[in-house]
Amino acid sequence: MRVRQRRSGWSSLVLCSAEHLEYEACLKIFIRKDRKRCKFMPSAIACFKWVVDEAYIRRGPSGDLDFSSVDFKIGEYDRNAIEEAVRLKETLGWKAVTVTAGLPEAAKGVKDALSRGADEAYFIADSSFGNLDSSQTALILAEVIRARIREYDLIICGEGSSDFYAQQVGPRLAVKLGIPCISFIEKFLIENSQLIAERRVEEGVEVITAPLPALVTVLPDINVPRIPGVRDTLMAGKKPTVKISKDELPPIGEPPLRTISFKASKMERSCERFGTDTAEIARFVGSLRKKGVIG
Amino acid sequence: MAGVWIVSDNRGHALELLNIGRQLAAKMGTCVSALLYKERKEIEDYINYGADEVMLLPSLSGEQSLESYVPVISEEARKGDPDLILFAATPRGKNMAALIAEELNAGLVSSCMAIDFNYGNKTLVMDRLAYGGAAVQKVTCSARPAMATIPPRTYETTMREMGRQGHVRELPPPSPSPIKVIERKVKEREAKDLSEARVVVCVGRGMEKKEDLTVARELAEVLGGAIGCTRPIAEEFHWLSEELCIGLSGVQVKPDLYLGVGVSGQVQHLTGIRSTKVIAAVNKDENAPIFKAADFGIIGDIYDVMPKLISELKK
Secondary structure, eight states, rough: HHHHHHHHHHHHHHHHHHHHHHHHHHHHHHHHHHHTTTTOEEEEEOOOOOOOOOOEEOOTTSEEEEEETTEEEEOHHHHHHHHHHHHHHHHHEEEEEEEEEEOOOOOOOOHHHHHHTTTEEEEEEEETOOOOOHHHHHHHHHHHHHIIIIOEEEEEESSOTTOOOOHHHHHHHHHHHHOOOOOEEEEEEEEEEEEEEEEEHHHHHHHEEEEEEEEEEOOGGGOOOOOOOOOHHHHTTSSSSSEEEEGGGGOOOOOOEEEEEEOOOOOOOEEEEEEEHHOOOOOHHHHHTTTHHHH | OEEEEEEEHHHHHHHHHHHHHHHHHHTTTTEEEEEESSSSHHHHHHTTTTTSSEEOOOEEEEEEEEGGGGHHHHHHHHHOSSSEEEEEEEEHHHHHHHHHHHHTOOOEOOSSEEEEEEEETEEEEEEEEGGGGGGEEEEEEEESSSSEEOOOOSSSSOOTTTTTOOEEEEEOOOOOOEEEEEEEOOOHHHHHHHHOSSSEEEOOOOOOOGGGGGHHHHHHHHHHHHEEHHHHHHTTTTOOOOGGBBBBBOOOOSEEEEESSSSSOHHHHHHHHTTTSSSEEEEEETTOGGGOOSSEESSHHHHHHHHHHHHHOOH
């Protein structure tokens, strides 16, 4: 698209370049127009998931999970992704876009993401999107990014969703889009259209460079996500949200994994309690010694 | 015959994966192949520890990242059609597993803590944690190959069997990748000590100021242990390095004794200590969730209890 516009720009340039001076003036105007028309503002896409707040999950009588009093939230780690996109907006003048796929109820999350400073949101909603596999989520996001958002420089994902924490959507999305993926980064900067990132590996840190567009997954310590104020929430309502339905996408197929069951995880511990006087402290230390865990 | 493949760039993790890989392969009636990065001298070792075949990956140049192997491994998996591929759930292991799973259109079970083969319907059944550790999710994988990442130290290392026989096969070198490693920094010793420590003293939000860490450090020293912390201590207050954060998205420790001082016990944190032998805690809030997850709990002010513990332990 960009190329075609530039070509028509050049042909009009040739028409108006009878004299050299005029040519230069024309060129300047052309470049200015060209920038406006063709050179899109760089943009960062932050992906997020609207998830069950695990703090409200109760253990049912038979070890099942009781979701009756749960609330929902933008995944903890995804807030770091949104914050980084907004940081690029504030420091480099980029556009911050958010995208999510989920149940229609996730509309609340879309508004929350916008109140955290994003400029616009893409929201793919369907009542069947409650338990998507990472591969399906990546497919949906890739389709929307490729066909609808089109222009982007950096995609930012959290290190994992705070419900299933499979940590796969980021890398899978990068493969689908055919862009480099750098996972678990704790710091990055953009220099000469190139990404320079520090990622955590087992032995320490690796400093990586990659051409843009690229995808990164960020560690929670990369930033402290802002808490939106009343004004931010009011502004969020005015920002554009592009809603996309399942019918506008190719079929997402069957998930490769099947969940057989969810059970409340057991932490069977003796839960013995102690006081703080000298005798109790001695009893406490004695108990540790009896267990053989201290010398 | 397709087999169980194991992938790790670290010898220790690879030996753990060989253990579980070998057990599963025996049940599935297949063999074990191990991918080995660069270290030719470890071929015999891998075979003695259970590999029937070693696929040797050529060395990388200094600026190539480990992920450069992704296309090579994916291609080999397309040709070899393995039943199961196991990765060590290290940061790069998790990343590579997800990239390869996508290349192969396969299902991947992340941070799998138990894996078994069901003879009845010939499927693999895997357990993993969900909802910050509040739930155990049991999954099966219908697509081929099944893939899983397994956190280091989930399984022990097998016994070595000297003189086992195995094949060795060399895989082609990776092509250049747009991702370049321009620097490698090795992490400080402290973080390494934490994941290997037999006793861990963990500092939580109940600590009021950075200077008070001295008391916690003294307690750790008396116990012969290492110090760790909850997320806010590193992330919000920056009192300790992020590498010392214990929890789902941090270090998972497996010590004999964990002692939480001023730790409330959020589920994400508890996930990082669930394999601990004995969990103990000190907190003044008797309703703190840590007490439900602890074997021994002292309900009291950490500033009162820590010095008392130190003097009692010194006796």
